[in-house]
Amino acid sequence: MGSWRPATINLVATRAGVSRATVSRVMNGKSSVAPELAARVHAAAAALEYRPSIVARGLAGGRTSTVALVVPDLANPLFQGILRSLGQAAGRASHRLLVAESNEDVAAEIEMAREARRRCDALVLCAPRMSAEVLAQLAPELEPLVLLNRAVPEVRSPQVTVDYAAGIRDLASHLEGLGHSRLAYLSGPATSASNALRLHALHELTDAGRIQLDVLPCGPSFADGHAAAGAARESGSTAVVAYNDLVALGVLSGLHELGVRVPEQMSVVGFDDIPFSAYSTPTLTTATVPTDEIGEHAWARVKALLDGSPVPADLRLRPRIVVRGSSALAP
Amino acid sequence: MGSWRPATINLVATRAGVSRATVSRVMNGKSSVAPELAARVHAAAAALEYRPSIVARGLAGGRTSTVALVVPDLANPLFQGILRSLGQAAGRASHRLLVAESNEDVAAEIEMAREARRRCDALVLCAPRMSAEVLAQLAPELEPLVLLNRAVPEVRSPQVTVDYAAGIRDLASHLEGLGHSRLAYLSGPATSASNALRLHALHELTDAGRIQLDVLPCGPSFADGHAAAGAARESGSTAVVAYNDLVALGVLSGLHELGVRVPEQMSVVGFDDIPFSAYSTPTLTTATVPTDEIGEHAWARVKALLDGSPVPADLRLRPRIVVRGSSALAP
DNA sequence: TTGTAGGCGTTATCAG
């Protein structure tokens, strides 16, 4: 038994004594076919274990039933969540996901987006670092395109974004309500758009005279947060707002080592609600980014684009505050 | 300006005043072409922003430069790690990854594997739950195939597996060396092959009279571990071997709530070394599964299969013990 | 070295 070649539509047609066109019609359930012929086709297809070639179908019909997802970093729970939910949603509609990780490299990201798009029906792009100009210029050739986690007015493609500003405001308000009037913000990567948004939202609160703010350079990782614990303690603030949960958990760990009790002596809040935040000691007050919804909504837009049906309006998802053990009344 | 159609090889050929064959040759760097013609082709291609259609190329040449990865659960750090490293390795060779998640559903897994394979050049399959019989029967039609995280002698395809037994043995030996003679094993899902391996390895140690073992039914999640903390304490064992890190961290949390100090009163070890294990309180002693290497080696085998070159021998990666703060001398 | 022609497996358009 040599290497087995998959059955083609031609074989099935011959075996069933019909034309390829009829086989195609039967397989696709399109325009009605005489019951008897249909039965013969089904029988032949089953006997031959025939499966239409997705590749050939892609060439002929221009649809690959595949959508591409380009993300900067698959180690990030946010993108992992998006990957999962988008994959599930697409899967339910019999579409597959092609995933490409750019490793935060914008140049690579551009090339990957171009290339990934060419072999798929649509592209879902998460490009937090890409400049609006580049994105605006690139977008047209990437269509059908859905932009995630990033609002770019210059781009006509549907966008599903996260209202980080509102999330941070809610977090700050929560702390304010607990009597904290001076907050330390552990800043993420300087090039991060979402970091800029967070910072901007915080500055608005200081401008409104509601809080005092210490901005401490930090980074996006646990280690960064851990290293910044000392600076946070020295800052004179009574609460720490971390760039994300990883950083917050790092701060928790760092403060613990420094003998600073959380939340008694200092409150800490994160952002993202990664799985462990519910289980750290103390458990972490944070804001949840609804990645499930992002994927779901992203898929709805992809589908609309592909079907030519009305595309749902752009969405700005508001993170939900999750109050846990790391925040309490100011000392 | 209506919707723009991507340039085809025909357009380039016409523009350059050559035949399609010549354009094809130039684009693929195959058999030498007169420098002047090549220059014309390059110029035309550049002017038209021509990019060969990957889909058409796939149909004609039978290569899609895409490989499929099927995993049971993308929430699992193990598979996330494999996804990342495999994706990176494939990417370096200009291949893309099609990812499909079966949600632990074996029936769905079978269908996904079949389907995913048909649209790609090869399949990398992680199917911890699939029976050896089914797998053996399915494998031939899935080739070129690389099996991950699962040793199945009946299958001829290359396999990269993890020696969980050795990992567990090393962990148990570590505890034994600390004076623990009675261990509680928090068992994972009954259908999990890796769980069976862990259990088997542990039983060998009891059969050898080296340790006493309490097997406690548990599960694979943090919540399962948390819930099992009480049972672990009552078991009479002085150390807990958890099915994985998630469970171990859950136990840590549960024991903390019960007022049991770790590692003073009880030692706890996990398995996987997920990112957070280095930062929990106490930090978790565990065993690292080298996901980076898995992806790397898996890709090497995929490539060999596709190139028709000699396929590297099957690999059994041994986890590396990481001793941290959750294990200490028996009380 | 270059061009011609046929084929990859489907779908879609027309006749009949």
Added chain:
DNA sequence: CTGATAACGCCTACAA
């Protein structure tokens, strides 16, 4: 309702 026939975009003998 069914069957030729022409795309789809590219690759690859085979010929010249």
